[in-house]
Amino acid sequence: MTLPSASAALLSVEALRLETDPLTGSHRTLLHDLTFQIQPGAFSAVVGESGSGKTLAARAILSLLPPGVRRVTGAIHFAGRNLAALSPRELRAVRGASIGMVFQEPMSSLNPAITVGRQLIEGLRLHRGLPVHECRRRACTMLERVRIQDPERCLNAYPHEFSGGMRQRIMLASVLLLEPRLLIADEPTTALDTLSQREVLELITELTRNANIATLLITHDLGVVARYAEEVIVLERGHLRESGPTAQVLTEPAHPYTRRLLAARPHARNHASTQTPEPPVVLEVENVSINYPGKRRLLRAGVPKQIVYGVNISLREGEIVALVGASGSGKSTLGRAILRLKNVAGGSIRVCGQDIASLAPEAYRRYRAQAQLIFQDPYSSLDPRIRVADTIGAPLRVQGVPKNERQKRVETVLEQVGLTGFGDRFPHQMSGGQRQRVAIARAIISRPKLVVADEPVSALDMTIQAQVLTLLQRLQSDYGFACLFITHDLSVVAQIASHVLVMSAGRIVERGPTADVLCRPQHDYTRALLAATPLLPREGSIISDTPR
Amino acid sequence: MLAYISRRLLLALPTLFLVSVIVFALMRMVPGDPAVVLLGEQADPATIAALHEEMGLNRPLPAQYLTWLAHAARGDLGSSIETHESVRSMIADRFPLSAAVALSAVGFATLIAVLAGLCAAWKRDGPLDAAVVAGASLVLAIPSFWLGLLLLLLFGLHFGWLPVIGYVPFSQDAKQAALYLVLPVVTLATVESGVLTRMMRSSAIDVMKLDYVTHARAKGLSEPQVLARHVFPNAFAPTLTLVGLALGQLLGGIAVIETVFTLPGLGRLMVESILARDYPVVQGCLLFTALAYVSINLLVDILYPFFDPRVTAQ
């Protein structure tokens, strides 16, 4: 990194090495001699996949390492002092007042047992010793700046009354109240939906820029780095791979790992127009509405809550259609209804011409072979007590395929997903990406006509995501099934789907060929979604990027 | 909050109702003529016939149950076969002592559990933690009646510091009464503190892994401040549930302690009346105990939101 002398830097980390505590398990180095600097007021990002050590590095700055991890060597200079050499009391004075930290999980980032107000003013009272009413006044002002309505009421409310995005903003307010010189944000938006993500990141940028607060953003999303960060540090498995100005690193990456990360981004491609004659229709969703049963009151049944309103979808053989929406839009529920995992309150669903609500036993068995589902969470979709081969072969067993043939087909499919020889393993012996490939194998083994993929790559690391997506595309073209691809990530849509359906609050608000919808969005929601999806500077023309 | 409380109250009613059915059924399961069972073998036929009428033994079973329930709801629990005292007054006499012992024991146990559990979680994997875990495990294994006997042996007989048998009512001589209660309370408190400490420690450890605790430290709070303000309320909630359960179980388990220390409490009354086949007393005690249990649960339900406000939203 070309920088002025280290003494001008606000934060200077030198040769930081973190290891696991030898008492609690095997000895492993988690961070290898990390060295980097942050200038006053600059926006820097640390990017890496899971296991890269980025979160640990951030926590090490404030000596907030979890039990079982310790700092072996390294200096952490902040405003002239070595934080690593401070006494606990001196460190406590630095925490909050000079360096503030925001965390990832909105559900557990605020203490559910005390009011928001008390949590907000706690730091202020501790470090500045101001009287309560003055703290509350400042807290209200800060809440307004993070765009929380009715700040007075918010102070007296409890965290569980707020949504995830609001909680993150409250936490931001609580940290910025103390006017620190450095803000560390540890994946603050990973658990939020796309629109909230953008809100929070924009807020962070705006507030820190106005107050000349330096920001260190920990993230796994290169798009976010491209849009917001001036400097970037790339970590892999605890090693510093590359660092420098964002524009430079992302357009001319020096290290192979950085290049791999960049290549793993979903890239748009042109989708061939449908050939004539048109292939048969595989899925028909007609005017479907779905309800939640509603909370049971004491004696009366609960009022049902409607989630999906009169949705129409039509899928032909060989097509990949994406269903895009935020969490809570009803897209997952719709996907499950197609597989008869949820009941439909109104309308009808037909798979290969059959109405799935009324199937004779023989037809029901055939339906189960024709329609399959790939689940989102690779850690929950496989029975931990059953071997991989048996899990994959389950659909065939139900169809009555004899054991020998079953075994052969399982082996074939394992080869196709690149897991040859994994048949005897149990899920806990495999990584997330491998488990997801097992889930895919299970879904295609019965040679279905329709596969619903419910956010199949959302829970995976970037490089693994790319692998799995490629695999899915290849299998789809080999097997020729129709695929309803449910996702919240528009960049994935650009790569994989020929058509897209945009869903919001239970309704389909826009539909059409991918290129049309993404380049010329008609509906406000689609436009907001597009604007909120951060992209790299040199991404294809199919989606326009709004620069910082 | 009010809606939450009334909901819990409403949910308690079916339980009470079912309990009354169970208690009624239990007593009817005793072989023989219920009137004879109630009056004893020695009663003369005329009295038996009169009771037949009153209890409506010729009428269908549900009707008999309703009559009995109606009496009970008014507070009329019948009279003891042995002493002919009103069951209600017998219970009223004995209950305060049992309650005093149980409440003080659980109170002390909770205090110990909170302090020990939090400290153990704070200095996790250190020598203090190991000592607390070992202590709790040991205490969990000790039967209350054995501990009581041992303490009696040691402090009552061997050292002679504390009285061994009997009891003096509070109204008569408060200081003496307290002395009589020291050993029973200490015994119970020790035994109960085992399971409560383990619960407090494990939920404190779970809570300390959460983001908001790290966030509190990141704000610059000292560890004791973090423990008191952020860890304790959240970790205490599950322990509170356990405290309620322990109190509930003690309503019966105290019988054993009262037997060891020969205290005239409700538990001993129950045991003695069962052994003596004094069914009205048994019925009355069971009903009363169930009522007390439901009330304790209700109290815990009311206190719970102070430690975990999320439950009111359900």
Add this chain to the structure above:
Amino acid sequence: MTFTSQHQTRDSSPLLDPLAQSAAELVAAVPMQETQRRRSRGLRPSAIAGLVITGLLLLTILIGFFHTPYNPVAIDLDHTLAPPSHVHWFGSDEFGRDVFSRAMIGARISAAIATECMLSVIAAGTLLGLLTGFLRGWVDRVLMALLDAVLALPGILLALALIAVLGAGRESIVLALTIAYLPAVTRVVRGSVLSIREREFIEASRVAGDSPLYTMTRHVLPNVMPPVILLATSVFGWAILSESALSFLGVGVPAPAPSWGNMLAESRPYMDQSAWLSIVPGACIALTLLGINLLGDALRDWLDPRRDT
């Protein structure tokens, strides 16, 4: 009153820790051998202690089938209340009976009752828990309401009342304790079933076309077993304790058959003369419970979800 079901227990904490997840990923990437090696590196000292104590108990019971130093019910009025010596290792009681032999047979009796109780409660509780957790609906509500009502009567009192009605004897004790513990066991199994139902592999089973019965037996039941096994050790411990308490109160194992509980009760009049009479039976109970608890803890660690990452 769904009192206990409302509040989260430790095992069902839904709160996430991103740090743990990244550490878990680290572990997951580690090759198979290392995780295996770590698990079998050795047991903690407390686990070993638990195994040793339980082993000792089993050995005592086994030997007791064939031989005890003295006949446990044989009266010897010449040697009453003798202190421990090489003649009577634990001394003799007020009837001259050898305390050591009585303790050995007491172990067998208590263990037998506890085992019977544990097996019936676990069997019944698992069945009920599976039914209510899997089927839900009115079956769930009615059964839970009934069990809640049973829960409202404290265990000891319920057992006492049941024994009073059914008459004394071993079968009554087992039945009484089974009914007393049924609500708790059913609750735990039901809670476990409810959380497993949420896991996606259950839905995957339906999508594959499995019948609900198949899903319940092949997918739900095996995943419910670990907490049930743990619960079984706890129930065994509670049963030993309860049987001792009932015997102490005089409604458990009837004299002259020895049970640690009734031995304690009988020792009370002679406390000032022979302290060991009060110490020995209680120590047996405490030691047994300690062994069971430690074993249960070791079992819990071994069955830790770390295997499922």
